[in-house]
Amino acid sequence: xxxxxxxxxxxxxxxxxxxxxxxxxxxxxxxxxxxxxxxxxxxxxxxxxxxxxxxxxxxxxxxxxxxxxxxxxxxxxxxxxxxxxxxxxxxxxxxxxxxxxxxxxxxxxxxxxxxxxxxxxxxxxxxxxxxxxxxxxxxxxxxxxxxxxxxxxxxxxxxxxxxxxxxxxxxxxxxxxxxxxxxxxxxxxxxxxxxxxxxxxxxxxxxxxxxxxxxxxxxxxxxxxxxxxxxxxxxxxxxxxxxxxxxxxxxxxxxxxxxxxxxxxxxxxxxxxxxxxxxxxxxxxxxxxxxxxxxxxxxxxxxxxxxxxxxxxxxxxxxxxxxxxxxxxxxxxxxxxxxxxxxxxxxxxxxxxxxxxxxxxxxxxxxxxxxxxxxxxxxxxxxxxxxxxxxxxxxxxxxxxxxxxxxxxxxxxxxxxxxxxxxxxxxxxxxxxxxxxxxxxxxxxxxxxxxxxxxxxxxxxxxxxxxxxxxxxxxxxxxxxxxxxxxxxxxxxxxxxxxxxxxxxxxxxxxxxxxxxxxxxxxxxxxxxxxxxxxxxxxxxxxxxxxxxxxxxxxxxxxxxxxxxxxxxxxxxxxxxxxxxxxxxxxxxxxxxxxxxxxx
Amino acid sequence: xxxxxxxxxxxxxxxxxxxxxxxxxxxxxxxxxxxxxxxxxxxxxxxxxxxxxxxxxxxxxxxxxxxxxxxxxxxxxxxxxxxxxxxxxxxxxxxxxxxxxxxxxxxxxxxxxxxxxxxxxxxxxxxxxxxxxxxxxxxxxxxxxxxxxxxxxxxxxxxxxxxxxxxxxxxxxxxxx
Numbered sequence: 001x002x003x004x005x006x007x008x009x010x011x012x013x014x015x016x017x018x019x020x021x022x023x024x025x026x027x028x029x030x031x032x033x034x035x036x037x038x039x040x041x042x043x044x045x046x047x048x049x050x051x052x053x054x055x056x057x058x059x060x061x062x063x064x065x066x067x068x069x070x071x072x073x074x075x076x077x078x079x080x081x082x083x084x085x086x087x088x089x090x091x092x093x094x095x096x097x098x099x100x101x102x103x104x105x106x107x108x109x110x111x112x113x114x115x116x117x118x119x120x121x122x123x124x125x126x127x128x129x130x131x132x133x134x135x136x137x138x139x140x141x142x143x144x145x146x147x148x149x150x151x152x153x154x155x156x157x158x159x160x161x162x163x164x165x166x167x168x169x170x171x172x173x174x175x176x177x178x179x180x181x182x183x184x185x186x187x188x189x190x191x192x193x194x195x196x197x198x199x200x201x202x203x204x205x206x207x208x209x210x211x212x213x214x215x216x217x218x219x220x221x222x223x224x225x226x227x228x229x230x231x232x233x234x235x236x237x238x239x240x241x242x243x244x245x246x247x248x249x250x251x252x253x254x255x256x257x258x259x260x261x262x263x264x265x266x267x268x269x270x271x272x273x274x275x276x277x278x279x280x281x282x283x284x285x286x287x288x289x290x291x292x293x294x295x296x297x298x299x300x301x302x303x304x305x306x307x308x309x310x311x312x313x314x315x316x317x318x319x320x321x322x323x324x325x326x327x328x329x330x331x332x333x334x335x336x337x338x339x340x341x342x343x344x345x346x347x348x349x350x351x352x353x354x355x356x357x358x359x360x361x362x363x364x365x366x367x368x369x370x371x372x373x374x375x376x377x378x379x380x381x382x383x384x385x386x387x388x389x390x391x392x393x394x395x396x397x398x399x400x401x402x403x404x405x406x407x408x409x410x411x412x413x414x415x416x417x418x419x420x421x422x423x424x425x426x427x428x429x430x431x432x433x434x435x436x437x438x439x440x441x442x443x444x445x446x447x448x449x450x451x452x453x454x455x456x457x458x459x460x461x462x463x464x465x466x467x468x469x470x471x472x473x474x475x476x477x478x479x480x481x482x483x484x485x486x487x488x489x490x491x492x493x494x495x496x497x498x499x500x501x502x503x504x505x506x507x508x509x510x511x512x513x514x515x516x517x518x519x520x521x522x523x524x525x526x527x528x529x530x531x532x533x534x535x536x537x538x539x540x541x542x543x544x545x546x547x548x549x550x551x552x553x554x555x556x557x558x559x560x561x562x563x564x565x566x567x568x569x570x571x572x573x574x575x576x577x578x579x580x581x582x583x584x585x586x587x588x589x590x591x592x593x594x595x596x597x598x599x600x
Numbered sequence: 601x602x603x604x605x606x607x608x609x610x611x612x613x614x615x616x617x618x619x620x621x622x623x624x625x626x627x628x629x630x631x632x633x634x635x636x637x638x639x640x641x642x643x644x645x646x647x648x649x650x651x652x653x654x655x656x657x658x659x660x661x662x663x664x665x666x667x668x669x670x671x672x673x674x675x676x677x678x679x680x681x682x683x684x685x686x687x688x689x690x691x692x693x694x695x696x697x698x699x700x701x702x703x704x705x706x707x708x709x710x711x712x713x714x715x716x717x718x719x720x721x722x723x724x725x726x727x728x729x730x731x732x733x734x735x736x737x738x739x740x741x742x743x744x745x746x747x748x749x750x751x752x753x754x755x756x757x758x759x760x761x762x763x764x765x766x767x768x769x770x771x772x773x774x775x776x777x
Contacts, residue, residue, distance in 0.1 A: 005731060005733075009731035012726075012730050012731065013730060050763055051763055052762065052763045055760060059744040059745055060744060060748055061745060061749075064758055064759060064760035064761075065760050065761050065763060065766075066759075066760070066761065067761070073766070073767055073770035073771060074771075078763035078764075078766055078767050079766070079767075079770065080763055080766055085755060085758065087755060088748070088755075118757070121755075121757075121758075189763055189764070190762070190763055190764025190767075191763060191764070191767070193764045193767070193768075194764070194767040194771050194772065199768070199772065199775055203764070557774055587775075
């Protein structure tokens with residue numbers, strides 16, 4: 001509404017007409033801005049990831065994040081770029097100073113005349129300007145001028161000599177101060193959310209830590225992930241690989257922050273915080289095969305929707321690969337139990353030591369339940385099938401890891417070679433190194449892989465920590481044969497691996513046969529991947545399933561097979577990792593709900 | 601410059617001496633001695649040219665930082681004299697008698713930060729914000745964004761995207777979260 005002041009204000013300026021001018025006449029020569037002048041923006045759009053931090057900090061709302069033709073939205077890059085409205089920009093340079101990639105800067109150009117006001121809105125770096133190549137102008141001063149810490153809050157952990165002879169958890173977890181310090185580094189851009197297979201609300205739970213609102217943090221975690229204690233320890237944390245802070249410093253410790261939240265809340269408070277004290281049953285029953293991440297996730301989200309869930313588990317305890325594949329020093333059993341017990345407290349039943357196929361058939365489950373979800377995982381070890389691999393002292397990593405969890409004694413030789421470069425290979429390497437330390441007082445375990453060090457699929461910290469614990473990691477070698485002399489394993493012959501894939505992208509390792517090595521060992525462990533056992537699916541059911549590429553059973557986006565009552569997920573469909581399993585289970589729960597609601 | 605600073609140290613309690621570059625040094629003094637030091641530098645150390653007077657709002661500390669930037673034309677170097685004053689009822693002795701033009705800076709600081717300089721000519725007159733009736737806009741508690749939203753109409757054609765939401769629409773639109 002126009003006020004009297006609005007009408008009168010312009011006239012107050014007239015009083016200046018009679019004052020003596022304080023400006024002087026000077027011909028307009030070319031007067032460049034000072035070297036650090038804050039003029040029109042520049043943006044290196046190849047470095048920019050469209051995190052929007054510039055937009056967030058802008059006090060004047062001068063920046064819009066807009067799509068740009070030719071810039072693709074992908075992991076770690078939103079595909080958006082900042083468009084600046086110079087009708088609002090006050091040239092403060094906060095956007096430059098906060099930029100996570102240092103892509104944004106300011107030229108020292110401050111003069112530009114145009115008759116069209118809309119031209120004063122443009123996308124620096126995309127809409128070409130005369131000052132794009134100006135070297136002078138404002139750039140964020142380096143180093144030691146950051147709005148957020150570039151270093152991670154330090155995580156307490158046991159020293160190698162304290163941990164290399166036991167299976168106790170060696171990552172201590174964050175204190176409140178450390179967690180808040182770490183959370184403070186987050187710019188809440190949300191770039192990480194797309195990369196997380198479960199699309200967790202990462203910025204939201206990090207904000208909850210910053211606000212010291214742990215209950216809210218737990219609620220955010222459980223929206224997409226019912227296994228936070230587990231994922232807070234062993235998630236493959238793909239989110240961290242795209243963290244915008246990681247462009248200049250160390251990415252946020254997202255995984256440890258998740259663990260911090262779950263660690264703070266006692267089990268008995270979960271139901272109250274998550275408002276699951278009075279779940280109403282809907283009278284429908286779902287059978288779930290396998291108590292691994294996908295099965296547990298499906299059971300959790302189905303329970304929230306009122307379904308009565310029964311999980312059929314082949315092994316004596318729940319957790320699947322999380323319990324029987326991941327060593328205790330990374331994931332203690334009591335933490336697995338904490339997550340699982342909460343799910344059980346919602347009324348989920350687990351029947352242990354049940355073999356589908358022999359103890360009860362899938363057809364029977366179909367008859368007894370409204371729907372079936374199977375997340376049976378990859379529990380069969382794959383062999384290299386090289387000469388000597390059928391020797392009794394050549395083992396599959398997955399079998400050894402399972403036996404260690406079951407408390408069974410396993411053969412531990414004095415010299416061991418592990419074939420494989422993934423996380424499971426590192427798990428068995430580090431487990432065997434510990435057992436060697438206990439048995440012989442020294443570690444003589446060596447792991448080798450086809451992939452060179454920079455391409456090893458294992459998490460970097462796994463490789464580093466394995467070495468800290470005394471294991472040797474010697475990657476880049478292709479196994480040729482296992483030497484057997486007088487019925488005993490003597491070692492592994494390898495040749496240098498030059499490449500893994502051919503031009504079409506097919507797995508086709510190429511070796512330099514002139515560059516050979518021999519790894520002495522009296523025990524060899526193969527850890528080159530796992531396969532699935534779908535023997536529980538009878539032939540008459542199989543005949544009605546649509547198969548996809550490479551002999552896999554085809555499922556839709558809800559993990560529903562061509563038999564509407566049967567849903568498959570987890571490692572047998574996508575993965576292998578825990579977080580994919582969790583995401584699959586959640587999505588399958590939605591699919592089952594849709595299916596059963598439609599069925600009536 | 602080092603020599604000058606050592607000399608000034610003997611008469612004034614300088615702290616936070618910062619040699620920004622060869623020809624620019626900043627020193628900090630207590631409020632009560634700030635103008636004594638400015639006067640001394642003008643009258644005895646060759647700083648005949650007053651460059652500017654500026655302010656920084658350290659809201660967390662409850663203080664404003666004033667900087668008197670002086671230039672020594674023969675020595676071709678600058679000295680920034682900094683002092684801190686309380687944000688509450690912010691007031692500073694006027695320095696307009698040292699250099700006439702300081703009155704203009706003081707008038708600007710009154711308008712932008714609300715710092716009073718009693719006796720400074722026209723200090724209470726509007727400087728550039730004619731008709732302003734909000735709190736001084738350079739004080740950090742001033743909500744620029746809110747003022748902007750309340751005062752100006754949105755520009756046509758403007759529109760932004762939240763990166764996470766946009767990525768979802770492009771990469772996993774079917775996810776039902």
